[in-house]
Amino acid sequence: MTAPASTQTVDLAARFPGIVTADTRPGYSGFIVEKDKLVEVATAIRDEFGYDLLTAVTAVDYLPEGKMEVVYHAYKTTGGPGLVFRVQVPRVDPIEVPSLINVYPGADLQEREAWDLMGIRFTGHPDLRRILMWEGFDGHPLRKDWKEPFYEEDAKPFKSRWPEGRHVMAEDRNPYKDNLKFPENFDPEKWIPDNDNMLYQSLKRYTMKNEDGLETDHIVVNMGPQHPSTHGVFRAAITLEGETIVGLKPVVGYLHRNHDKIGERNTFLQNMPYTDRLDYFNSMSNNLAYAITVEKLMNIPVAERAEYIRVIMAELSRIQNHLVFIGMLLNDLGAMYTPALYAFEERELILDVFEAVSGARMMCNYLRFGGVVRDIPPYVMQKIKDLVFDRLPAKTDEMDRLLTENEVLVARLKGVPVIDGETAIKYSVTGPVLRAAGVPYDIRRADPYSIYDRFDFDVAVRYNGDLYDNYLIRLDEIRQSLRILQQAVKQIPDGPINSQKPQYQVRVPAGEAYGRIESPKGELAFYVVSNGKPNPWRYHVRPASFVNITCLEKICLGAKIADFVALLGVLDIVMGELDR
């Protein structure tokens, strides 16, 4: 495990004297940049220092100090530790920070999120609308002085539960009998819904005359939120010229529950089961990312056996995710049921393993700080061995035989461009989509976490960046995961499964930590700030799905509307994680 201090590999302060200062707060690392020079410094970070991948943009509300902070995490696609730089501004509205969208276009949706939830105005951002909350929402909910309608206390555990815990329904305490509140002086009779005008204004419009003098107008198609191929309540507002997409804006937030705010009310341990609900296909990976982050903050080791168990679970999770991906991609393309159901059979067997070790098929809640909650029983270990040595390799080959050479599929997928490597990096795309575009960037190799440096495996990479490569890379990754699993199952040592004593309240020293893993969908990271209290001061999820759809507009422009479903499909989004 790398110590947080090792992220500071360049001396930015020497390059920009007076503009950049090293962050000297205990538990923090990186640099503080003067607000006015942010774009200049960021350009130098990208061009001179080579940090070309901006993975996370988020804000922290330091209410007691009267400051707002915007934190940026940048990495090199050639590998190695990252660079943290931040901007601090007084907490007086309007809070303005220059937008980095021209330096790193991948900051687009994340800046909109920071505006929406924290109320930081990014000057120079071309389309700074709310993204997760609706237009007209009152306030910025992640600010520390904002309280939800069901507000009880700042932090759990609530005092009303014990020792005088007489049960009351939460809605009975709210005048509207629902998790709802209105701004002051709100009159529902006079309120006119805003009708998505700002959204449609942000789309490209056109009128033109064809040869016969007929006037052609743009057409706006709303795909979703209730659409079988958008993988949940995802909506895309699309302008079309004939069948070609000329403008597209993703509209998300229908499943938003403000995971970050819930996380700040929870204790550190209580967040563990909540992370299951992010990417609900891969709760084991989510647990792993969160556990790694808090372990970094607590500076505790992980039991040796637990490390192996974690790797086994994370890789099994990747296999079932990719199998379902292939099944669902074919489902989106019209090959209903057969590939999807073949994939689901194997997924069932993997979920049986999860259920036997953790007690639940999907909401595993299996990892604890320092280890895992319980050991793998011998009969389950046997089942894992059966799967990784006998069944899954054969079934992966079967899936390969079923689909890869199918001429109809090849004709449909080959040569339909998704994204090229350079654009993918610019738009902060990570995971299989980036690797299918020819960039061999896998966090398991580039910035190893847990014990991935001990295993012999290749980073799967494909070079064309089309739909077909995006399909093939998933098969490659399943095979590589099986390689890791076969080694891990053989090498797993005996011993304790947790380095810590089981405790329901952990002590976390003040500071910040950014822990990231290569989740099946891309980089999944948690940014946690602790002030030494039992609850995190800031708890931020950097979800792979959310950041990956930043490029959706870019990759769909010029494509046919019929390819939209496939292009969205290969980004492999899951709304639980995207909307949080």
Next chain:
Amino acid sequence: MYGKGILKGLGVTWKRFWNTYLEDISWLLSGKKRYFTEEGVKHRASKHARGIFTVQYPEERLILPEEFRYVPFLVYDEGEGGKKEVRCTSCGICAKVCPPQCIWIVRSNDPNTGRPIPEPTEFYIDMDICMNCGFCAEYCPFDAIKMDHDFEIASYGRNVYNLEKLLKPASYYASIRPQNYAREEEARKAKEAAKAAKTAAKPA
């Protein structure tokens, strides 16, 4: 040759199609029942599973592993004359660790002295809010709250369980989690033996 890939793929589905029949026939010839038996369900969840994979709920049920968890319940020991000896001491750890805060406990107080006594007067769990994480069972120091296997609790109203509805005997707990029960009983006996040895050693 164009069409070779399609034929290859069709070969896979063809094989799978015949497997459903071959599998049924081989079970028939061996005289065992593949459907509606525990053995059959077990086979369909093993590495040899082929052919029909589906488990026909509710006629057939998946075999739940011991660690399977659904909503919590409270364990009581059966005392003499059918007296329910509730294990819970209303220490409140489960209510404190509960992530969605769905556990509500009223601690008992001695009417004469006003001091707390180790048993709950009221105990509520809001099952609609419970997220089935299992923290309460994991961190209970008295093995008093455990996760149930009964997942069919759908109802027409709200599922706020009170003490009466939450209490289940230790024998039920032993039936759903035999290994955990045996391990805990052993630990408890060892502890009691150590305590007895200590008190025996003291007067001497």
